Amino acid sequence: MSFEKIIDAITEGEAEDTLELTKQALAQGYPAKAVLEKGLLVGINGVAEKFREARVNVPEVLMAARAMHAGLSVIEPLLVVPVRRGFGKIVVGTVAGDLHDVGISLVKTMAMSTGASIIDLGVDVTPKKFANVTRREKPDILMISALLTTTMTVMRSVIEELEAQGLRKEVKIIVGGAPVTEDFAKEIGADYYFEDCFRVRDFLEENLSKIVTAR
Numbered sequence: 001m002s003f004e005k006i007i008d009a010i011t012e013g014e015a016e017d018t019l020e021l022t023k024q025a026l027a028q029g030y031p032a033k034a035v036l037e038k039g040l041l042v043g044i045n046g047v048a049e050k051f052r053e054a055r056v057n058v059p060e061v062l063m064a065a066r067a068m069h070a071g072l073s074v075i076e077p078l079l080v081v082p083v084r085r086g087f088g089k090i091v092v093g094t095v096a097g098d099l100h101d102v103g104i105s106l107v108k109t110m111a112m113s114t115g116a117s118i119i120d121l122g123v124d125v126t127p128k129k130f131a132n133v134t135r136r137e138k139p140d141i142l143m144i145s146a147l148l149t150t151t152m153t154v155m156r157s158v159i160e161e162l163e164a165q166g167l168r169k170e171v172k173i174i175v176g177g178a179p180v181t182e183d184f185a186k187e188i189g190a191d192y193y194f195e196d197c198f199r200v201r202d203f204l205e206e207n208l209s210k211i212v213t214a215r
């Protein structure tokens with residue numbers, strides 16, 4: 001089987017087909033990582049590109065995102081390594097006012113593949129909620145996503161809320177999402193910015209244990 005079929009199923013927004021084709025590819029022996037990178041990601045990025053060029057509309061994009069999540073549901077358990085105790089706790093979420101979750105789901109999957117334990121707050125997460133969870137769960141890292149220029153400013157509010165509650169120094173903050181840049185991350189006082197989920201994985205593989213032991 002070629003990955004074309006998976007790409008087509010995502011493009012068409014066919015969640016059930018995407019699920020079946022992903023299972024088939026795995027059953028045929030393709031590694032989960034290859035199915036994710038050469039199938040699912042290529043599919044959703046193609047739709048994102050078409051949306052940018054106004055060649056598809058919101059409903060189609062929504063269907064494609066659903067299809068992507070269907071495929072990811074089979075891939076994710078295979079990429080995840082068992083949580084290693086004391087190997088780091090990471091909180092992930094998309095900021096308040098923002099419902100985009102495809103990118104952060106991929107970031108989460110990559111983070112899970114390093115053995116860290118993950119708390120997923122989902123979408124539309126307020127600064128207060130990020131801060132409250134930080135106080136309660138004492139994560140090593142917060143990973144915050146924003147896909148809209150209007151919501152990326154909420155990332156600044158999250159950091160301000162952490163500062164106000166005396167929690168900022170307790171946690172490393174990683175920000176990302178299409179409109180976010182290195183300069184913006186610096187400006188708001190985040191610790192790191194990464195462009196995509198693979199860079200997140202590489203960073204964690206190299207630095208997570210150092211971050212955990214430095215606390």
Ligand code: B12
Nearest residue numbers: 048051098099100101102103145148149176177178196197
């Ligand atoms: C899918 C999508 C939707 C779906 C979301 C479904 C879902 N469940 O997520 C729906 C249809 C709901 C939607 C709605 C809207 N959307 Co929209 N959407 C997109 C689209 C087409 C693709 C996003 C996506 O999934 N990309 C694929 C993933 C894999 O990429 P990614 O999200 O960028 O993530 C990667 C990196 O950014 C990074 N990353 C992401 N998060 C994080 C976090 C961390 C910590 C790190 C390190 C890295 C990281 O890693 C990821 C993987 O490598 C983009 C266009 C685009 N080109 O991005 C528009 C886009 C983001 N949407 C846009 C708009 C305007 C909207 C709406 C306002 C549209 C409307 N008129 O209703 C609403 C807003 C709803 C809301 N309140 O959030 C604009 C934003 C413009 C702007 N600059 O502000 C875009 C850019 C389209 C455009 N060109 O106009 N959208």
